[in-house]
Amino acid sequence: TYVIVNGEFINRSEAKIDIEDRGYQFGDGVYEVIRVYNGKMFTGTEHLERLIDSGKKIGMDIPYTVSEIKQQLESLIDKNRLNLGTLYLQVTRGIAPRNHAFPSNDVSPTFVAYSKEVGRPVENMKTGVKTILNADIRWLLCDIKSLNLLGNLMAKQKAVEAGCFEAIQHRDGVVTEGSLSNISIIKNGKVITHPADNLILNGITRQKVLEICRNNDIPSSETPFTVDDLKSADEVFLSGTTVEITPIVEIEGEKVGNGSLGPITEHLQALFVKEIE
Numbered sequence: 001t002y003v004i005v006n007g008e009f010i011n012r013s014e015a016k017i018d019i020e021d022r023g024y025q026f027g028d029g030v031y032e033v034i035r036v037y038n039g040k041m042f043t044g045t046e047h048l049e050r051l052i053d054s055g056k057k058i059g060m061d062i063p064y065t066v067s068e069i070k071q072q073l074e075s076l077i078d079k080n081r082l083n084l085g086t087l088y089l090q091v092t093r094g095i096a097p098r099n100h101a102f103p104s105n106d107v108s109p110t111f112v113a114y115s116k117e118v119g120r121p122v123e124n125m126k127t128g129v130k131t132i133l134n135a136d137i138r139w140l141l142c143d144i145k146s147l148n149l150l151g152n153l154m155a156k157q158k159a160v161e162a163g164c165f166e167a168i169q170h171r172d173g174v175v176t177e178g179s180l181s182n183i184s185i186i187k188n189g190k191v192i193t194h195p196a197d198n199l200i201l202n203g204i205t206r207q208k209v210l211e212i213c214r215n216n217d218i219p220s221s222e223t224p225f226t227v228d229d230l231k232s233a234d235e236v237f238l239s240g241t242t243v244e245i246t247p248i249v250e251i252e253g254e255k256v257g258n259g260s261l262g263p264i265t266e267h268l269q270a271l272f273v274k275e276i277e
């Protein structure tokens, strides 16, 4: 399969990363994961705009426009004959002798993208997933899709070790997001999710869900909610590029609602599937 390294299409086995690439040494860079359905990127523009925005927030100018990256990714999809899967792309601050300070402007970013064949998470979407609660110990710029994922990795690992799929993170009693997804609760027919501030990644799927709510007269609100609200919610679901809309049926061993996919989550799933078809 082909991968893209700095605008060039090369074989996966030929891709090499320098040991002093700042992404490798410091996690100094940003990334995106984009779904491909029927050979086409889903919400590609939104993801690429966020990539450039994440770059700006860490003082890094990504040397391509949204449409230039889009063209490259479309070629990658074609060359790899990808029908259903994901694209991973990351941009690091480039290669320079190890130094915490940013290198000078003549050091150009390293841009990498590759594709992966992967099916939709249909099983989890039907049966739902189990979760744990976990203190959100991450930094205060979670709106940046940074390569620095240690906090997220440790949260996810804790969930896996408890036989669960995701960790629901909370700060001062307020639920923020998962390790790789956003979290919404449904209470009395209303979808509630954390506001898009510095404490969460403003998920593209999250934004899609809110748009679906607006267009279909489903009440929704971007309001902080507590762990207690979470535990007493009628329905809870994860949203994200890889998980789409996945119901949470258990939190710390306790059932959410009656412990199965709830009616509003199911309705949202159906409306979401219409968008990706």
Ligand code: PDD
Pocket: 033, 152, 177, 178, 179, 180, 181, 182, 201, 202, 203, 204, 205, 206, 239, 240, 241, 242
């Ligand atoms: N994760 N929150 C976090 C911390 C995430 O890592 C992600 C996505 C999301 C959902 O965002 P979106 O709807 O734009 O995919 C929320 C990607 C898929 C990953 O790291 O694999």
